[in-house]
Amino acid sequence: MMDILNILLSESFWAASLRIATPLIFGVLGALICERAGVLNLGIEGIFVVGAMCGWMAVWLGAGLWGGVLVAALAGAFFGLLHAILTVPLGLSQHVSGLGITLFATSVSYFTYRTALPNVSSPPRIEPFQPLDLPILSDLPFLGSVLFQQTALTWLALLLVAVVWYVMNRTALGVAIKAVGDNPDSVDAQGLSVYALRMGAITVGSALMALGGAFLTMSAFDAFFFGMVNGRGWVCIALVIFASWRPGKALLGALLFGAFDALQVRLQTEIGALVPGQVFLMAPYILSIIALVIAARSADYPRALLTPWFKGQR
């Protein structure tokens, strides 16, 4: 018990939690935007891979780090647009299309990587984002190392939470996105385009998801590996329900998951001799399922989620 307390009080634990949470924050925000507009985007896992690969490769080919971030976002937007075309004007099954996008995006990423680097034994590295060393702030006890030694991408993620919250709750665009996810007819009757709103939301949401992938290769690590996304996209799909489609709760959910994950790594080294390591690896997922069971019972799904809408049919 003392061990856990020690871990929970350590700066490195909280810094790690925030670091682990960062890609999830991007992913949950992206999924949240898509689902608020009424479209489930199961392409998220593949879009993470695309973001990770494209961001890394752009930098490896000589672009700047922010250039890499931009490339990742554009690549994510591209696959998002593909999902949007399939599910919105064509009205195909959102599940099938999303899973297809995940398989397609993942394979294309691996294929591109292998074609560009046919025979390397160890993955080439780039110079990743460095922790932002802010004068004074970074030297604060505790908070300094938890908050102010994160990379710029973590700050971007936190900033985006605020931006998405503002757009959703304070702008006409946010109202329209929420309305189109609840009752597309309401938007159509007022002369707005259901298709444009939904496709725009999916495209932008997917760009955010790709940033989550880019964080992995450009901040958390410095290279691209196969299988490195490792289910983070699926976790986001669960977290968005936990968050009741609200940006603030999305941040909370991502941090909670990050904390579970950081805790299990530390517990593994502490009492790993007693319990098999796999149990610890499972723990965050089991805990997130439990949290989901509790949260999802009262979840207020966007009413038009999963329902395609066609012009002129009511």
Add this chain to the structure above:
Amino acid sequence: MTDSIVLKLNGLSKRFGSVVANDDVSLTLNRGEVLALLGENGAGKTTLMNMLFGHYLPDAGTIEVADETGVLQPLPLGQPQVALGAGVGMVHQHFTLAENISALDNITLGSEPLFALRRNRREARKKIEAIIAQSGLNAPLDTPVGRLSVGERQRVEILKALYRRARILVLDEPTAVLTPQEADTLFENIRMMTNEGLSVIFISHKLREVLAFSDRIAVLRHGHLVGEMATSEADETSIARMMVGAETPELASTRIAPGSPVLTLSGVSVSGRSKRDTLSAVDLTVHAHEILGIAGVSGNGQSGLANVISGLAQAEQGLIRVNEVEIDAPTPAAMVRAGVGRIPEDRHHEGIVGAMSVAENMVIEYLDDPGVQSRGLLRHEAIQSNAERLAKAYDVRGPGVDAPARLLSGGNIQKLILARVFDRAPRLILANQPTRGLDMGAAAEVGRRLLEARERGAGVVLISEDLDEILGLADRIVVIRDGELHEAPGRDREQIGLMMAGEPA
């Protein structure tokens, strides 16, 4: 109020495949006028209005709308956006409101720039409050629409149109979901608005309100405009004759002394997921030779009552007796076996299996009947001849008994269900909104069959939101409100309306 023309429809025609929805319809609307557009279901009222609103492109004809200076301008067809801009607002039968945002957001949706960083809500609120003051259309502006009552939602719908500076307002069956009192308030509001110069077209099939509240009446039948008259010169029989083309058949309702009880509910409670399927300690007795009408505003526990009687919901408390035999485990199958015939509210989803054939749907409730199967195998020939017999007797029209049931029209689906239910001569019939969405001819047929069953000795529970239907058919009337039943002391529509609204009778 001037008599200047604000809208002209010139020879509008629209066909869908081989079906003529509108044929050469011409109409005019004056400033400040309430024009009632009457017709049976499928007469082409909604199609006509959808052409006006730009949802459909007419095959022939033109539309002219007066601009702000009162000069008639041709309206480009098939463009909802343009129609909105020209001052044509439509309130659909099914509300087009997003429930997760406030009334104010619903009203301003689409009329503010999407990509502005700030919204001018204060200005919008001022404008809306001015419209409310002028029209009397009161609704809370900041509550999510999902928590508003039906009447409030409808007012929000109208406010939406007025906020868009609608000069012509089209209301598609606006009173279908309202209590009589709410409907009266609505018509008062409409009167206030027309005094301000608004012109209103309202689509309806309720003769009473049309006669009471419109200035002029236009009647459509089979896509043709068959009559147009000033309301002051119209009377109920002449309009009804115009709508159906012949005299409406009078329902012969002779008094029969009620027999023994066929259904008894004592102290039955159901706590459903919402108000619509919750019942609290309900007592109800239906006798043989009796039609019991359940009147009430939609969503006051009608679903709960129907679910209990059809066996879809289990009562948490209380006793259910059918033919004086207690039903311990009221499953749907047990209720059918006990002699309950069910006409469900949602005939498309609960009444039939759309992908199965008409013949199969006619026996689907009696699959264990030896006439339908033997040793687990369906007896196709018996099912087939049964279906042909029933289709003939109940006039089920469509592409044949082997065709999937979903290909039938709404009226014929209902006839299929009637055939299935009535052919078994059930002791108790649960008819939940049996005529909703049917044209007058089909609705009259439903009424005739219910009266016939009553004569035979069945007890009927008739749940309907159409008070006129209940007044026309029921021997006894019970009002349902908030999951409770209150016996109506008489047949006075005013009093029943007040009971529906929850005011002391």
